[in-house]
Each structure stands twice: as C-alpha cells, then as structure tokens.
Amino acid sequence: MSLYAFLGTLEIGFIYGLVAMGVYLTFRILDFPDLTVDGSFTLGAAVTATLIVLGYNPYLATLLGTLAAACAGIVTAWLNLRFNILHLLASILTMTALYTINLRVMGKPNVALIMEPTMLTPFEALGIPAMYMKVIFVAFCAVIGGLLVAWFLNTQYGLAMRAVGSNKRMAQANGIVVNEKVYVGLALSNGLVGLAGALFAQTNGFADSTMGIGTIVVGLAAVIIGESLFSTRSILVIVMSCIIGSLLYRVAVSMALNADFLGFQASDLNLLTAVLVALALVFPKLRREWKTKKAKGERV
Amino acid sequence: MIRCENLHVTFNHGLPTEKLALRGVDLSIPSGEFVTVIGSNGAGKSTLLNTIAGDIESTRGKILFSDRDVTKLPATGRTKDIARVFQDPLAGTCGNLTVEENMALAYGRGKRSNLSFALNDNLRKIFKEQLSRLNLGLEDRLGAEMGLLSGGQRQSVSLLMSALQPSSILLLDEHTAALDPKTAALIMDISSQIIEEKQLTVMMVTHSMRQALDHGSRTIMLHEGKIIFDLSGDNRADYDVKDLLQLFAQARNDGEELDDDKLLLGE
Numbered sequence: 001m002s003l004y005a006f007l008g009t010l011e012i013g014f015i016y017g018l019v020a021m022g023v024y025l026t027f028r029i030l031d032f033p034d035l036t037v038d039g040s041f042t043l044g045a046a047v048t049a050t051l052i053v054l055g056y057n058p059y060l061a062t063l064l065g066t067l068a069a070a071c072a073g074i075v076t077a078w079l080n081l082r083f084n085i086l087h088l089l090a091s092i093l094t095m096t097a098l099y100t101i102n103l104r105v106m107g108k109p110n111v112a113l114i115m116e117p118t119m120l121t122p123f124e125a126l127g128i129p130a131m132y133m134k135v136i137f138v139a140f141c142a143v144i145g146g147l148l149v150a151w152f153l154n155t156q157y158g159l160a161m162r163a164v165g166s167n168k169r170m171a172q173a174n175g176i177v178v179n180e181k182v183y184v185g186l187a188l189s190n191g192l193v194g195l196a197g198a199l200f201a202q203t204n205g206f207a208d209s210t211m212g213i214g215t216i217v218v219g220l221a222a223v224i225i226g227e228s229l230f231s232t233r234s235i236l237v238i239v240m241s242c243i244i245g246s247l248l249y250r251v252a253v254s255m256a257l258n259a260d261f262l263g264f265q266a267s268d269l270n271l272l273t274a275v276l277v278a279l280a281l282v283f284p285k286l287r288r289e290w291k292t293k294k295a296k297g298e299r300v
Numbered sequence: 301m302i303r304c305e306n307l308h309v310t311f312n313h314g315l316p317t318e319k320l321a322l323r324g325v326d327l328s329i330p331s332g333e334f335v336t337v338i339g340s341n342g343a344g345k346s347t348l349l350n351t352i353a354g355d356i357e358s359t360r361g362k363i364l365f366s367d368r369d370v371t372k373l374p375a376t377g378r379t380k381d382i383a384r385v386f387q388d389p390l391a392g393t394c395g396n397l398t399v400e401e402n403m404a405l406a407y408g409r410g411k412r413s414n415l416s417f418a419l420n421d422n423l424r425k426i427f428k429e430q431l432s433r434l435n436l437g438l439e440d441r442l443g444a445e446m447g448l449l450s451g452g453q454r455q456s457v458s459l460l461m462s463a464l465q466p467s468s469i470l471l472l473d474e475h476t477a478a479l480d481p482k483t484a485a486l487i488m489d490i491s492s493q494i495i496e497e498k499q500l501t502v503m504m505v506t507h508s509m510r511q512a513l514d515h516g517s518r519t520i521m522l523h524e525g526k527i528i529f530d531l532s533g534d535n536r537a538d539y540d541v542k543d544l545l546q547l548f549a550q551a552r553n554d555g556e557e558l559d560d561d562k563l564l565l566g567e
Contacts, residue, residue, distance in 0.1 A: 156404075156413035159397075163405050166394035173353070173392070174409040175379030233398060233443065 001258050007131050011203060013250035014138040015196050016218055017243030020226065021149050022192035023219035024242050029153065030165040030185045035091040035216050036076045037193040039098025040069035042212035044194025046102045049111040049207035058119045062198040069194020072098060073186035081179050102209050110208040111201075118202035134203045141199060142243050145192060150236040152188075161185055193219070217273050222246035224280040252276070301501060302329045302352060302469060307361035309347055309525075321347040323525035324361070331366075331468070334495060334502040334516030338509060338544070343522040345505045349471050352503070354378045365469070380410035383462035385455070385491075387474040392458030395447035399438065399457060402446050403427045406461030430460050434490065452483035459487060463494045470495065472504040476511070488515070509541040509548075519544075523551045 001009070019037065026034035048065030052058050072094055079090035103109065123133055152158045163171040164181040171178055193215065201207040226245030230237055253272055257264050264272065309322040322344050329335055339345050350356045352363060354375035363371050365381050386392045393402045404418045407426075424442060431439040434456045438449075446454060455475065462470060472491065476484035492515065495502050506512050512519050518532035521544075528551045531539060 152415075154417055154419070155415045156408055156418045157415055159401055159404060159418035160408070160413045162397060162401075163394050166396050167391070169386075169391055170394055171405075172355075172375050173379065173384050173386075174405050175376050175411070176405075176413070177376050233445065 001254060004131060005254065005258070007135050009250045009254045010247065011135050011138055012200075013247035014135070014142040014243065015199050015203070016222060016250070017142040017246040018145050018192050018196035018199070019215055019219040020222035020242035020246045021146060021239055022189040022196075023216065024223050024239065025149070025185055025189040025192070027220065027223065028165075029162055030182060030189075032080075032087050032165070032182065032186065033091070034073070034076060034186060034189060035088065036072055036094045036098070036186075036190055037219060038212045038215045039095040039102070040072040040190040040193045040212075041197040041200075041215040042102045042207070042209060043072055043098055043105070044069040044197030045201035045207035045211060046105045046111070046197075046209075047194075048198035049113055049201045050106055052113060052116050052118065052202075053111055058117055058121065058202065062119060062195065062202075065198040066191050066195045069197065070187040070191035072194075073188075073190030074183055076190075077183045077186040081182060099209065102212075106207060106209065109210075110206055112206050113201060114205045119199075120202065138199055138203060141195075143240075145195070146239045146243055147236075149188075149192070150239040153235045153239070157184075214270050214273060217270075217277055218246075218249070221249050221273060221277045221280065224277065225249055228280065249276070301331045301333075301366055302503070303327070303362075303364040303367075304348075304352070305362040305364070307348075307351065307363065308359045309344075309351055309356055310359045313359065320525055322351065322358070325522075325525070325527055327520070327527065329501055329503070329518075331501050332499050333518060334500075334504070335518045335520060336512040336516045337503055337505045337520055337522060338507070338512045338548075339522035340548070344525040345522050346473055347525075348522065349473050349503060349505055352469075353382055353384055353471055379467075381467055382469045382471060383409070383465070383467040384471045385458050385462050385473070385475040387477050389451040389455040389458065389478055392461070393446045393454050396445060398443050398445055399431075399449070400424060400427055400442040402457065403430075403461055403464060406464045409465045410467070411465075426464075430464070431457070433493075434460065434486075452479050452487070455479060455483070455487055456490065459490055459494070463498060466498070468501055470500045470502045472502065474505050474507060477507060509544045513539060513541065513544065521547065521551065 019041065022037060026032045044065040047068045048061045051061035051064060076091045076094040079085045079093060080087045085093070120133060120137055123137065124130070126133070128136070153162065160171065160176045161181045161184070163174070163176060164178050168178055197212070200211070222242055222245035224245070225248055226238070226241030229244065230241045232238060253269065256262060256272055257266060257269065304325050304327040307322050307325040311319040311321055325348060337345050337348065347356060351358050354370070354373060354377070358371060362369060370378055394405070400419055404423060407423065427442060428439045436453055436456060438453060438457065446457070449457070455478075459475070475491070476487050479487060488511070494500070502516065504516065513536070518530070519536060520527050520530045522528070529547060
C-alpha cells in the first residue's frame with residue numbers, strides 16, 4: 001500500500017469513527033437498532049455541500065448539515081414512539097424517505113466541492129501538505145467527538161439514557177422520562193453520522209446520493225471490532241475503541257483489496273464488509289458452542 | 301398518606317378478553333402506616349400497587365397523595381413521592397450498569413438529571429456506607445457490573461436504592477418472593493429497618509400470610525378487585541395464619557356461590 005493510499009485509509013477510518021460512535025449510541029446504549037444512518041450520512045453531506053456551493057461559510061454549513069441529520073433521527077424516534085412502529089422498520093422508512101430528500105436537497109445526484117472552500121481552507125496557510133492536513137483534521141474531529149460523547153455518557157443525563165437502554169421499567173421507576181431520552185439519543189447519534197457525512201464530502205470533494213449505502217454495516221463493524229479488542233467498563237475506552245475499530249476495519253479492507261493474489265476488486269467492498277461483520281457477530285456464539293461441546297465431551 | 305377513592309381498572313376494555321382488575325377500591329392509608337396486602341392470584345394486588353405508582357392508568361376513581369390529586373400524573377411524575385422494589389430482582393436494577401451507576405440513578409430519583417458527572421467521590425462514599433449495612437461485602441464492589449451479582453444481592457441493592465432519596469411512600473411488590481428463605485429474611489429485616497428509620501408509608505404485597513401478619517400494622521385482603529377485609533389494631537393482633545386462611549376460603553366460596561347463582565339464573 002502506498003503512503004498516499006494509507007493516509008486515505010486513515011482519513012476514512014477517522015471519519016467513520018464518528019459514524020461508529022453514533023451507531024454505538026443507538027445499538028448499544030439505547031438498544032434501538034437504527035438504520036436511519038444510511039440516509040443521515042448522505043443528508044449531512046448533501047446539506048453541507050449544497051450550502052457551501054451556495055456560498056455559506058463551511059463551518060456554518062457543516063453545523064446545519066449536522067442538525068439536519070439529527071432531525072432525521074428525531075423523525076425515526078417519533079415514528080417508533082408515537083405510532084409504535086417497530087424501531088427497525090421506522091428507521092428503514094426514514095432512510096427510504098431520505099433518499100428522495102437528499103436528491104431534492106442537492107437538486108441532482110451529486111455535488112462537486114473540488115473548487116469550493118471547505119472547513120480545511122483556513123488551515124492551508126499552515127503549509128502542511130493537504131494529504132497530511134486532512135488526516136490530522138479528521139483525527140482531531142473524531143477524538144474531540146469521542147471525548148464529548150464519553151463525557152456526555154458519564155453525566156447524570158447520559159447515565160439516565162444508558163438506564164433507558166438497559167431497563168426501561170427501572171428507569172421509569174426512578175423518574176426518568178424514557179421517550180425524551182430516546183429522542184435525544186437518536187438525534188445525537190444521527191447528528192454524529194451527519195457530521196461524518198459533512199466531513200467526508202469536504203475531504204473527498206463531493207456529495208453523492210448513493211454515498212450512504214452500507215454506512216450502518218460499516219459503523220457496526222467498527223463497534224464490534226472495537227468491542228472485541230477491549231473488554232472494559234470504562235466508557236471513554238469503549239467510545240475511543242469505536243475509532244480504533246473503524247481504523248482497523250479500513251486497514252483490513254484496504255489490505256484485502258490491495259492484495260493482488262486474493263483477486264478482489266474495489267467493487268467487492270460491500271461483500272467483504274458483510275462477511276466481516278457476519279463473522280464478527282457469529283464468532284462469539286460459535287466459541288461458546290465449542291466450549292460447551294468440549295465440556296460435554298469431557299464429561300462423557 | 302395515600303387515598304384511593306372508588307378506584308376501577310379495566311384491561312382490554314370492550315373486548316372479549318375484558319378484565320375488571322380493580323372494581324371500586326376505597327382505601328385510606330395515613331402517613332407512616334405499614335399495610336400488608338394479601339389475596340389470591342389475579343385478585344388485583346399488583347394492579348393496585350401499579351396503579352398507585354402510575355404504571356397503570358385507572359379507568360375510574362381518584363388517587364390522592366396527602367390531598368394532592370395524582371390520578372392524571374404519569375409514573376415518572378410520582379417518583380418524587382414513591383420508591384418501589386419489584387418482585388423480580390432483575391427488574392429493579394440495570395444489569396449492564398455497575399453497582400455505583402445503579403445507585404447514582406436511584407440517588408437522582410425524582411430530580412431532573414443535568415450535565416454534571418453522575419458519579420463523584422462524595423457519592424461513592426455515601427454508597428459505600430449504605431452498602432456496608434448489608435454485610436454482603438458489596439461495599440468493595442462498587443465498580444462491579446450489576447449482572448454479576450446474585451438475585452439476593454441485586455434485590456438487597458434495589459432495596460437500598462429505594463431509600464437513597466427521601467420519599468414518603470414505599471411500594472414493595474412481593475419483593476422477597478423470588479429469594480431463598482435466608483436471603484428473604486435478611487431483605488425483610490433491612491426493609492423493616494429502613495421503614496422505621498425513614499418513617500415511610502408502606503404497602504407490601506405478599507403471598508405469605510405469616511409475613512403479612514408479622515409485619516406492619518394493618519392487613520388488607522383483595523379478592524376479585526375488591527377489598528374484602530381490612531384488619532388493624534387489636535383485632536389484627538388476635539389473628540393467626542389459620543384465621544386468615546379461613547377468611548380466605550370463605551371469600552372464595554362466597555365468590556363461587558355467586559357464580560353458581562348466576563349460572564342458575566342464566567338457565
């Protein structure tokens with residue numbers, strides 16, 4: 001792998017680290033499998049890119065893109081809480097609707113940002129080559145994002161949110177308003193994912209209506225890889241392991257794609273991802289089964 | 301104090317599976333009284349407790365806490381007044397949070413959560429102190445995951461948690477039923493200590509007639525959604541488990557006779 005490709009891998013890894021944190025908030029903290037992220041990643045990118053092209057300040061555009069994605073999360077929560085639509089289905093509905101909304105926001109299938117100012121423009125004066133600068137910038141965003149998420153989950157409010165995901169009845173008996181926590185959690189999660197989309201659009205120079213496909217699986221892969229690396233109770237370590245999981249996932253995938261003897265093409269990415277996530281999900285179960293089988297064998 | 305006026309609860313209203321869980325319960329419990337609630341399965345004991353706690357909305361009637369009408373208040377709004385311990389040891393705590401995190405949640409019961417850290421050294425000291433009352437060695441396991449504790453240990457912590465915040469009412473729903481006799485005795489012991497210490501108004505649902513008579517100062521029996529007898533004072537002191545059983549049987553026979561009458565009339 002060339003240095004350039006490696007830096008590109010790190011860059012994408014850090015950006016999807018933010019996605020992984022969002023997925024961690026819904027899947028693990030709230031126990032709410034949320035597929036909205038496939039749409040909200042694109043929404044964050046689409047809103048940001050469109051606003052930048054319209055001449056808005058890139059930082060303001062990114063903020064608005066993030067907020068738009070957060071709203072998408074609120075819609076999913078509303079469908080689920082207000083109308084009792086199954087969480088998975090509610091999120092699929094929002095995701096489907098977002099496909100159209102994203103096309104409408106951009107007015108075309110993709111928006112190019114190559115010649116436009118981005119969040120990185122103010123740092124060009126530092127004289128660091130763009131390929132390094134990009135990695136440093138997204139790494140900074142991911143780490144700050146991680147610190148904020150970890151801090152939030154350790155506050156009274158964050159702890160209440162974790163209780164909602166763990167035991168609703170207990171949460172309620174302790175005066176926690178369950179629905180409010182789900183709304184806030186989904187808004188935060190999708191906001192993080194939208195921010196990742198906005199960063200992706202600015203570092204890669206485009207927003208595209210199909211860029212969000214598979215976001216959920218990649219995010220989940222990063223969470224699971226991170227979890228299997230560290231067994232800890234520390235929220236800070238768990239959140240940071242989302243970033244590390246995302247980086248490792250990217251490195252593994254780009255090595256697999258780059259290894260000529262394996263014969264993979266770039267278009268095999270999604271299959272590789274699905275297989276990788278399936279393996280990561282299946283492995284702990286298989287290991288338990290082997291263990292019990294072994295134990296049984298010994299008794300006989 | 302708690303007052304229930306003509307409390308009705310109907311499940312599946314208007315459907316073939318309609319169930320009249322409470323059929324006009326009138327109950328007044330003065331502050332500081334410890335009431336034990338008995339009755340057969342499906343008599344409405346848990347429904348009564350859950351309605352008072354706000355988990356179940358009443359179909360008719362009123363609930364008042366010290367003359368304040370709380371009938372329309374949701375469960376979360378009543379947690380300022382009410383602490384609860386459930387029958388299932390797993391229900392009262394979060395299995396994948398640590399002991400101290402669970403206690404921090406209970407410490408914030410009835411208060412608005414904010415963005416300050418949920419745990420600090422000061423709180424840990426309080427939690428340690430409280431846990432040491434149990435003599436289970438849990439004071440050294442603040443950071444342990446709740447799910448790793450035994451059912452008895454979890455129930456003990458739930459009980460402590462219910463007393464971390466001042467409340468006026470404690471609802472115990474068969475909170476010793478899922479435990480072995482030794483642990484059940486320990487839990488009952490700590491319950492009594494806490495109740496006495498904090499001067500709580502208590503309702504305790506139990507299946508054990510012995511427990512119902514040995515604890516508290518008043519016993520009510522529910523049958524088919526109604527209070528069929530209410531024992532207190534000297535009257536109650538004379539009662540034994542045998543007498544209770546007799547009353548119990550009587551109540552059931554009465555019910556069955558009525559049913560028979562209905563059958564005859566129907567023909």
